Amino acid sequence: MFFKELFSVFKSDRPIDSASKDFARMLALAQEMVLEASAVYWGRAYSPEERTALYKKDVEVNKLQRRVRKQLVAHVTNTECRHVAYAMLIMSLAKDVERIGDYAKNLVELADMQIDGLPDDENTQELAQIRDATEELVRSAADVFLESEEDAATELTIEGRNTAKRCDKLIGAVAEANYEGSTTVVLALGARFYKRIGGHVLNLLSGVIMPLHKLDYFDDRLISETER
Helix, strand or coil: HHHHHHHCCCCCCCCCHHHHHHHHHHHHHHHHHHHHHHHHHHCCCHHHHHHHHHHHHHHHHHHHHHHHHHHHHHCCCCCCCCHHHHHHHHEEEEHHHHHHHHHHHHHHHHCCCCCCCCCCHHHHHHHHHHHHHHHHHHHHHHHHHHCCCHHHHHHHHHHHHHHHHHHHHHHHHHHHHCCHHHHHHHHHHHHHHHHHHHHHHHHHHHHHHHHHCCCCCHHHHHHHHHHC
């Protein structure tokens, strides 16, 4: 796929090369933010200094996104047409990476709402499994994407789609449970934010699997056999 070709071109100072490097940095920061925020949601002690550091990463992601856009616009207005597709793809996916960072912050904010911790029941156990699946998706996706590994991207997409379905089912179960209001909010939004993190990662992986005009979508004919 063309992303492997794109990210192999790091030898010059052209805007397309700088944008590629900045995008890779965005991916790394977003991954760090999700894993850190997820641990905090699940009860890890979190100092004010660590919170500040997390928010600084988010600020860096936002700045990188703007710089990527600027570099790509400069490039496509002064180059041959063959890089336009690359530029459009990175520009679109940079927004997904930025949103992953936002949902990581949301997980940290949910931790502030927990008074007595999460209940020890089946819903929390299911959410813990969703957490594990989402974190594994986040850990794996960047390398799969940057290496343009189609088979691995397809496998991760199938796993991510199944996790999203579990999130929806869990939200329904939480709504029917007899929790205190804050517990209901923390569990339901936790499931929702994990789903949204996973959703934006799947958008990223669609850049490996799908043609540019079908970005953010999935061709069920390509994955249905494996999914079953």
